[in-house]
Amino acid sequence: MKFIHFADAHLDSPFRGLSFLPSKAFNQIYQAADQSLTKIVDLALKENVDLVLIAGDTFDSNHPSPRSQLFFAKEIKRLTDAQIQVVMIFGNHDHMKMTDLLVAPSPYFKLLGNNEEVESAHFTSKNGFNYQVNGFSYLNNHITEDKMSEFPQNGEDYTFGIMHAQEKTTTASQNVYAPFSVSEIKALNYDYFALGHIHLRQTLSEKPWIVYPGNIQGRHINEMGAKGCYLGEINEQTKQTELTFYSTSPIIWQEVSVTLDQKLSKNDLQDKIVKNLDNIKQSTYFSLRVIGAQYLTEEEMDLVQDTDFWRSISMQLAFDSQLVDVRLESNNQLRLNDSDQEAFERAENEIFTLDELKKISKDWANKSQLTESLVQNPDFLAEVKELAKVKMASKLKGISDETETN
Template sequence: MKFMHLADAHLDSPFQGLSFLPSNEFNNIKQSTQKSFIKAIDTALDQKVDLVLIAGDTFDSVHPSPQSQLFFSREVKRLTDQEIQVVMILGNHDYLNPDEMILPQTPYFKLLGPDEQVETVEFKTKSDFPYTVAGFSYQHNHIEVDKISEFPNKGDNFTFGLMHAGAKTTAAYQNVYAPFTTAEIKDLNYNYFALGHIHLRQTLSDKPPIVYSGNLQGRHINEQGAKGVYVGTVDESTKEISLNFVETAPIIWQMATLNLDQVISQTVLTKQIVEVLTKKNKHQTLFGLTIQGAQYLSEQELELVNDSDYWLQLANSLRFDSRPVKVYLTNNEKLQLKTADKEAFDQAENETFELDKIYSLANDLSKKSDYVADLLKQPEFIEEVKELAQVKLGQKLKDMDDETNPN
């Protein structure tokens, strides 16, 4: 038997923060989620899988456009026309009322647990290999209860678990996406547990496999690198699974770093930026660039690197229609503070950057914006917030120190 595990297609994703791009380029980027989904379906057909598991957040919101719903139904029909079984659940982004969705009407498509209750279904492959799928769909943005206890005991069939969820954390307010522990899932002893929600591809357990496939297409700089699906091949005698990752994203996100250790001209700065980006430019890429040592940039150069037209023109030097879309400035200069001031600074830094305080401050905003909620799940984003705050605070203190100690 062969199966595909995919999740988090986020059709209709708005790609926030890229509206400064020329409209044709921005539209091409917006179409990348559909292109990645098409690639996933192509892969399923080419590899003649028996089952496609869709682990939630197929759509980016509870108000998907009619176009994206029709697109989804058309692509799934390509599978069901070949008698490939598709089992789908809804996630915390697309917790739609199934009666208000445009869904394929065929026995080869199943929306699992539409009432937010764990549902179990049984199927057979064309070669009569029996298997079971258990899972549930969201009907609310948040599910605060642990749903693992609702999953049935494993029977004789090869059994898949399907869930859109996040692992339990020590911060209670984060445990709002059907929180679970890996140990709980392992105790079910299912043959394969397909997870969605976390956009980073990762394996929580090898035996039995408990797997996040990640999303199909990165949507911002915190979703870097190759994105795609897993194709699993089951040895029907031993029930062993071999997993292969297949990339689907037409566009990838990457970070690059330019280190400055002295004052340079705008010409040299531009040359070095192009060289750093070119080394990583092997694919159509949206780059984030960190300039470390920003204290060496003059006011004119700072103005230059904050000019969107500068980056649009610089993109002409890159291949595959790639371009830099975000720049980060890091000041490596260390503050020289008096002992008492340094102690006060360190205390303020520790108190300000406690994760609980950051999450608490952003809690109201995250409830109003799924985009913010997703960012807060990314450790890289939290580090970026801390770093930028440290740079800003350090610069303010340095300015005050310069004013009080002009010599």
Template sequence: MKFIHFADAHLDSPFRGLSFLPSEEFNHIYQAADQSLKRIVDLALAEKVDLVLIAGDTFDSSQPSPRAQLFFAEQVKRLTDAQIQVVMIFGNHDHMKQEDLLVSPSPYFKLLGNNETVEQATFTTDAGFNYDVIGFSYLNNHITEDKIPEFPAKGKNYTFGLMHAQEKSATASQNVYAPFTVDELQNLNYDYFALGHIHARNNLSSTPWIVYPGNIQGRHINEMGAKGCYLGEIDENSGKTTIDFKETGPILWQGPKINLEGAISKADLQAKIIAKLESGQKTYFSLTIAGAQYLSAEERDLVQDPDFWQTISQSLPFASQLVDVRFVVNTSLKLNDNDQQAFQAAKEELFAPAEFKQIVSDWQKKDPEAAKLAADPDFIAAVKNLTEVKLMSKLKGIKDETETN
């Protein structure tokens, strides 16, 4: 028996922060998850699999667009027309009612565990191999209780568990996605747990298999690396299962880094950046420049300009794109104890909650969107980082001038 396991397609994901891209390029990345899903279905048909397991968050919201719904329904129909069994669950993003899903009724399609009830379904392959799939769907965006005690004992059939869930954390506030422990799953003695929710690929156990396939297409720089699905094969005599990751995402995200050890000309900086952005397929790069205190204010402004990113991108193969530049200050600049203490105190004072709130309040009077940015941890971290770069650059200039004199 062959099967495919995927999760977290997040169809209709908005891909915020990339609006500076040319419209054709932005449309390409917007459609990347669709392309990845289509490739998964192509793979299922080519491999003549018996089963496709979809472990939640197929859509990015509980009210997906008609376009996304119809596209998904079309891909499911390709599978069911080929008599491939499809079993899916809803996750915390696409928690919906069953009647809101626009998939045509078919004996080869099953939405499992509607209304957050653990449900068991039994199927038989054309070769006569019996298997069970047991799982539940979200009806709300959070499930705080441990659902594992509701799972039935394993019967004589090969058994899949299907969950959109997260490992139990020591921090109670984080246990809002059907929290579980690996020991709990292992004690059920099922043959394969098909998980969703975590976007990084991860196998929590191989005895039995407890598998996160990751999402099918990275959406931003924090979702780097190859994305796709798992193709599994079961020996129907021994029950032994082997799995193989298959890359289907059309776009990679990578985070290369260059190190500066001194001042550099604009031409050399551009050449150094281009040389670092290498890939064998279409890739979106977030570049980190370490030693950023060696850049002049003009150079910092240049490398943060989206027009500069587009100029760089035109030199890259496979229509790859530079979409982000981040600065890091290295520690080569030594300060005496008093200066170091003053530098640290200045940083803490500037970014004290009350001080930062006042800055945002003044900013918000000019731009109402400021409040949203000020609540974004990534934005705050970027502002702090850039501030430190500029301070260190100023200090370096003062230190150089002092040493010269």
């Protein structure tokens, strides 16, 4: 028996922060999740699988657009027309009623666990192999209770579990996505537990299999690398399962670093950046980290952070790849005299604290909901802190150079 496990398609995801892209590139990434899903269905048909497991967050919203609903229904029909069993659950993003889904009724399509109740469904493969799938769907965007006690124990048939959930943490306020522990899942003695929700592909256990496939298309720089689905093949005699990951995402995200140890002309800087982004095998969206940014002039700093500059770099890249993010970082190689070094460290300790940055940015934060949320985002504040350090180091470097030449 063969099966496919995927999750977190997030159809209709808005891909915020990329509006500066040329229309062709913006359309490319807007369609990327759809294309990835189509490739997954193509793989299912090619491999003649018996089962497709969809572990939640197929849509980015519980009110998906007609376009994404119709597209999804068309792809599911390709599977059910081929008599491939599809078992789907809703996640915290697409918490919907079963009646809101536009998929045509079919004996080969099953939405499992409506009303957040664990449900068991029993099936037989084309070769007469019996299996069951146990799981539940979200009806609300949060589930705070541990659902594991509601799952039945493994029976004689090969048993799948399916759940859109997150491991328990020590912070109670974070346990809002059907929190579980790996030991609880292992205690059920299932053969394969198909998880969704975490966008990083990872295997929590191999005996038994407890697997997050990740999302099917990275949406930003924190979702790097190949994305896709797992193809599982079950030995029907021993019930042993082998897994193979298949990359289906048409676009991948990648972070690349460029290290500076001296001043460069603008042309040399551009050439260095293009050279470091040149090793491409498919369409790639890059985040560039410039380490040693204190060697950039003020004008060069403005240049590398300008989206027009990013577009000029992108035009030199293969596979319609794009530079979409640049971050500046000091590498602490700057040598200051003792008094300057002392002043720098004192400023860092007094000013570069998150509390102080929040205080400084208070007025700016009040301008809109977006700026308010950014000030509360520790990653954003860390980037502001790093940029301030880079600019201060650059200023001090200039003072140091002037002193040395006199």
